[in-house]
Amino acid sequence: MRPFPKRILTFYLVIILTFLVGCQTQVPVFITTSPGSTNTPFQPVHPTATLTPQPTHTPTNTSTPIPTETPMPEPTNTFSPEPTEKTDPPTEEVTAGEVIVPILLYHHVSETIDTQYNVHPDRFAEQMKWLNDHGYSTITIADVARLILDGGELPERPVVLTFDDGYLDVYKNAYPIMQQYGYVGTFFIIGSTVDTTQNLSTKKLTNLINSGWEIGSHSMSHIDLNQGNNWEYEIIGSKSLLEGKLGVPILTFAYPYGLADAAVIRYTIDAGYTSAVGLGSNVTHDKNTLFFLNRKEVKSWYGLDFFEDFMPWTE
Ligand SMILES: [Zn+2]
Structure with a gap:
């Protein structure tokens, strides 16, 4: 049999390669984290079995980004947001692994409660103004988790405002102040208190969700979950x-x-949450701290000097 001519073989190879390259189209995935645009609930991102949170109450800070198994595709030049009348905060595209964001x-937030766990509305208003004057934009805890796992768009100066226990005064006093700046919060609700006196109703929580807040x-x-053993009721229930x-x-x-x-922590991961928060001062978060994200408590007597000291961007 006559051998197949080399020139013809090369020709067909070129044709096939050209066709294959032509078929590939990059589809970049953008994650919008601008305040006010988070009305739609997040798609749950189930933690992978490889997640290994630090088994300690105070995870150490690591500034080394964790490489991910599935890097995001590089964004192409096709991303050109339409100019809008409202000025969106400047954002940057971050890769998965590590996110720097203070979590408060x-x-x-009440005029009348006298404990260290209460911030007077006037003081809270000063703090929100300080954040706004210094160019901060809010994101939610779910945003932080998704950025750590997948990367995406992050405001240049992000901050997370969290509120624990579901008090009515937060809705009455903090929420309107935050609305002035387009700020959203993450509200951690004690399940058994919903729709009871002095706590938030389903209707009010729904209003918050519709304004872009996250409910956790x-x-x-x-x-204290370390002492109790009714985790199914407390965490899953x-x-x-x-x-x-x-x-x-x-x-x-x-x-x-x-x-x-x-x-x-292990139980919380298995229950289907994508992240969890504790206490601490670290503002750099990564996969190792995803289920013990550090939050810094703002106490009643803190002045603006606290913000100057704690926040990463103060100019
Ligand atoms: Zn609490």
Whole structure:
């Protein structure tokens, strides 16, 4: 048999290669984290079995980004947002692995309550003004988790405002102040208190969700989970209850008192949350801290000097 001519073979190879290259089209995936645009619930991102949170109450800060198994595709030049009248905060595209964002914790925002866990509305208003004057934009805890896992668009100066326990005064006093700046919060609700006196109703929680807030679970009865053993009720039950009442996925959990040992953390991961928050001062978050994201509590007597000291961007 006559050997197949080399020139013809090369010709066909070129044709096939050209066809294959021509078929590939890059489809970049953009994640919008601008405030006010988070009305749609997040798609749950189930933690992978490889997640290994630090089995300690105070995970150490690591500034080394964790490489991911599935890097995001490089964005192409096709991304050109339409100019809008409203000025969106400047954002940058970050790759998965590490996110730098201060996470603040509040409880009450009231004129009358006298505990260290209450911030007077006037003081809270000063703090929100300070954040706005210094170019901060809010994102939610679910945003932080998704950015760590997938990367995406992050405001240049992000901050997360979290509120624990579901007090009515936050809705009455903090929410309107935050609305002036287009700020959203993440509200951690104790399941058993919803629709009870002095706490938030399903209707009010739905209003917050419609304004871009994230609702997370803060257990069912606010027990110390390290001591208790009713984790199914506290961690899974509260998630189901809130999801049933609110009709959105509950993706984030706040450990009561900021306490969680390795077993509690493991249980929270298996329960289907995408992240959880504790206490601490780190503002750099990554996969190792995804289930014990550090939050810094704002106490009643803190002045603006606290913000100058704690916040990463103060110019
Ligand atoms: Zn609490």
